Amino acid sequence: MAGSGGHTPLPALEPWLADRCESTPVEWLLDPDVAYLNHGSFGACPVPVFEEYQRLQRELEREPTNFLARRLTEWFWDTGGRPGLLADAQAALAAFVGARAADLVLAPNATSGLNAVIRSLRLGPKDEVLTTAHEYGGLLRTWEFVRANLVLCEPDALVDRIGPSTRAVFVSHITSPTALVLPVEEICAGAREAGVLSIVDGAHAPGQVELDLDELGADVYAGSCHKWLCAPKGTGFLWTRPEHQSWIEPVVISWGYHGEADFAERHGWLGTRDPAAYLAVPKAIEVHATFDLDACRALADDAERRLAGLGLPRIPGVPAPFMRAIELPPGDAAELWRRLYDEFRVEVPVSERDGRRILRFSIGPYNDEDDVDRLVTALRQLL
Ligand SMILES: Cc1ncc(COP(=O)(O)O)c(C=O)c1O
Numbered sequence: 001m002a003g004s005g006g007h008t009p010l011p012a013l014e015p016w017l018a019d020r021c022e023s024t025p026v027e028w029l030l031d032p033d034v035a036y037l038n039h040g041s042f043g044a045c046p047v048p049v050f051e052e053y054q055r056l057q058r059e060l061e062r063e064p065t066n067f068l069a070r071r072l073t074e075w076f077w078d079t080g081g082r083p084g085l086l087a088d089a090q091a092a093l094a095a096f097v098g099a100r101a102a103d104l105v106l107a108p109n110a111t112s113g114l115n116a117v118i119r120s121l122r123l124g125p126k127d128e129v130l131t132t133a134h135e136y137g138g139l140l141r142t143w144e145f146v147r148a149n150l151v152l153c154e155p156d157a158l159v160d161r162i163g164p165s166t167r168a169v170f171v172s173h174i175t176s177p178t179a180l181v182l183p184v185e186e187i188c189a190g191a192r193e194a195g196v197l198s199i200v201d202g203a204h205a206p207g208q209v210e211l212d213l214d215e216l217g218a219d220v221y222a223g224s225c226h227k228w229l230c231a232p233k234g235t236g237f238l239w240t241r242p243e244h245q246s247w248i249e250p251v252v253i254s255w256g257y258h259g260e261a262d263f264a265e266r267h268g269w270l271g272t273r274d275p276a277a278y279l280a281v282p283k284a285i286e287v288h289a290t291f292d293l294d295a296c297r298a299l300a301d302d303a304e305r306r307l308a309g310l311g312l313p314r315i316p317g318v319p320a321p322f323m324r325a326i327e328l329p330p331g332d333a334a335e336l337w338r339r340l341y342d343e344f345r346v347e348v349p350v351s352e353r354d355g356r357r358i359l360r361f362s363i364g365p366y367n368d369e370d371d372v373d374r375l376v377t378a379l380r381q382l383l
Helices: 047-063 064-071 085-096 111-121 139-147 184-194 263-268 281-288 291-307 333-344 369-382
Strands: 103-108 129-131 148-152 167-170 196-202 219-222 234-240 324-327 348-355 356-362
Touching: 047 085, 047 281, 064 085, 064 291, 085 103, 085 148, 085 281, 103 111, 103 263, 111 196, 111 219, 129 369, 167 184, 184 196, 263 369, 291 324, 333 348, 333 356, 333 369
Parallel strands: 129 148, 129 167, 167 196, 196 219
Antiparallel strands: 103 234, 219 234, 324 356, 348 356
């Protein structure tokens, strides 16, 4: 693992990636003995962001009441006309994802934001929710919890399946098991035309693809910042169009839940907790702008090509820029996952899906060719 470099930029990159080829090496806290190829599950946080996070925690501990009750928000005491630190962080994140600050609230992760939405829907027994076979298991449990009638569709066929019983569509922007970018703009446009709510799970999107939530066309969108934006763990957001803000209940009811409260206040106070991770999000945005994303994508393409050369093809579809899912020959997924780590110190998830064994590798800004070499060597020996 080292700074990225040595890759020839590939043509036809999205302009957003192509514009950002300047690399400023940044330090990470990762164990140098491990080829960490699982940024998609648990992203790493760079040193300057982690230091900002800890600085904020220390500031809080010096004066807990001043920090939490005066400086954080204007809800408890008069902040002297200033919106408070939380609103500043929210505004920075909103600008990064192309949203109005008033439509976005920080949340501990995409799961929490989507739980607020799914559990507020109050589905009737005949209501259908259209989704795909590529969704994240943890959120399928949330839909099960509300006894949703989920209908699995191929992403390209989902809009045509919308009918009179369809209450909502639920799709990932970038899928978890298959690492594909789904056509969310078209799906949301189709849902809107049919008068159906569109809910997008964007856990993998912020920092991996450029976002313009005001233009995307979704009704509701939730994302995680601790994955590809490399913010501290426990950072994500929930965004909705203004017309949905009144019916989406917070996951925790506390002081912010009262008659005059706006979206930010109702979702903003979940009881006493450490807000330092949220407040470090602007620093994560700043550091993310220094990453050589072009090199990450080129390394992911290179790794994909090398694995294809071993007879291990990528799952077909539009691939995520920095994360790829590869189909392996049938076998024990858990055993391979264990051996990759125990014998080769390669941290990469292997899972089973519909009887198929899938390996999903992620390329973070800290990965280099040595990490890919180690993965390729390990798979050559183990398979
Ligand atoms: C598509 C998708 N949605 C949601 C999640 C959950 O993310 P978080 O734990 O940050 O809420 C994941 C995690 O990998 C995911 O892949």
